[in-house]
Amino acid sequence: MRPTTLCFPVAADGRLLLGCKKRGFGNGKWNGFGGKLEPGESFRECAVRELYEEVSLLAEPEALEYMGFLDFHFTAAPAADHITYIYFVKTWTGNATESEEMEPRFFAVDQLPYDRMWQSDRVWLPRLIKGERIKGRVIFAPDGETVQSLEIKEDRQ
Numbered sequence: 001m002r003p004t005t006l007c008f009p010v011a012a013d014g015r016l017l018l019g020c021k022k023r024g025f026g027n028g029k030w031n032g033f034g035g036k037l038e039p040g041e042s043f044r045e046c047a048v049r050e051l052y053e054e055v056s057l058l059a060e061p062e063a064l065e066y067m068g069f070l071d072f073h074f075t076a077a078p079a080a081d082h083i084t085y086i087y088f089v090k091t092w093t094g095n096a097t098e099s100e101e102m103e104p105r106f107f108a109v110d111q112l113p114y115d116r117m118w119q120s121d122r123v124w125l126p127r128l129i130k131g132e133r134i135k136g137r138v139i140f141a142p143d144g145e146t147v148q149s150l151e152i153k154e155d156r157q
């Protein structure tokens, strides 16, 4: 199971920073920032690196707030299965800057562009925004995009 991270910067006024992916699978979708762990990297180190690479924000690893994990399963491509650790971060330095991969934009939490985000996000992201920590599993249909089943629980630990 490939480990990955997904990080959502939260501004002082509560708005969330999302990036619109400019290339590859998921092109045109708004998402948090993240990617695959590199060898020897911790989840936090990976999240910090990806945040910098994708949107030029510099965060301290300890500033990341762990919000939960999701198992992504791809019925037609098991090699693509991965687990994602999700973080919020409220302090950073630098300004959100467009990269080759992502065009950033802040959104009010009641105006998130769910119709242009991965399908399951409208189920679990509002729970994180309310402060809940989650653990769950998303199973994608063979098209790699439609959600076939979704199981999200509160992680009370």
Ligand SMILES: Nc1[nH]c(=O)nc2c1ncn2[C@H]1C[C@H](O)[C@@H](COP(=O)(O)OP(=O)(O)OP(=O)(O)O)O1
Pocket (backbone or CB within 6 Å): 006, 021, 024, 025, 026, 031, 032, 034, 035, 036, 072, 118, 119, 120, 121, 138, 144
């Ligand atoms: N917010 C999200 N909600 C969701 O349900 N699935 C997501 C998700 N973010 C990523 N995924 C899943 C679906 C997607 O097929 C897979 C990989 O998404 P990525 O945007 O990380 O794409 P890439 O495989 O192109 O990654 P990189 O090239 O390493 O950036 O992970």
